[in-house]
Amino acid sequence: MFGLIIEADLVVCDVSIHNANVFYELGIRHGLRRSHTVLIKGQPLADAPPFDILTDRYLAYDVAEPARQRDKLVQTLKATLATDRETDSPVFKMLPSCATSIRRASSSCPRISSRRRRAPRRRAWRDGCACSPPR
Numbered sequence: 001m002f003g004l005i006i007e008a009d010l011v012v013c014d015v016s017i018h019n020a021n022v023f024y025e026l027g028i029r030h031g032l033r034r035s036h037t038v039l040i041k042g043q044p045l046a047d048a049p050p051f052d053i054l055t056d057r058y059l060a061y062d063v064a065e066p067a068r069q070r071d072k073l074v075q076t077l078k079a080t081l082a083t084d085r086e087t088d089s090p091v092f093k094m095l096p097s098c099a100t101s102i103r104r105a106s107s108s109c110p111r112i113s114s115r116r117r118r119a120p121r122r123r124a125w126r127d128g129c130a131c132s133p134p135r
Helices: 002-007 020-032 068-082 091-095 112-114 121-126
Strands: 011-014 039-044 060-063
Touching: 002 020, 011 020, 020 039, 020 091, 039 068, 060 068
Parallel strands: 011 039, 039 060
Antiparallel strands: none
């Protein structure tokens, strides 16, 4: 699951309700990828957004009729992919000199690509692969 969150070119995260797994996965995405994360939230909300993401940009949609925002969502996704904005991650905004985030590890690292079906990625990282995360 985390591999998909990290490797995806674009992630849409719905923060309409307080769900610990969603916030945890959003934190992983923000911690390891600089950009291309879109937050959406349904309205009216039963839960107010947590303080940590209160000021982030969201695409709001009506929970009774979410399809009404489909065109706006498509427009937002296209704009997000085309943007030259350096980051949408609060981690990389706060630490701009932080090393570049992981990007498509399985396709850029031949050791991981060749082992994808035979062994977990972390094994290749432990073996000292050139794309290993810092220790």
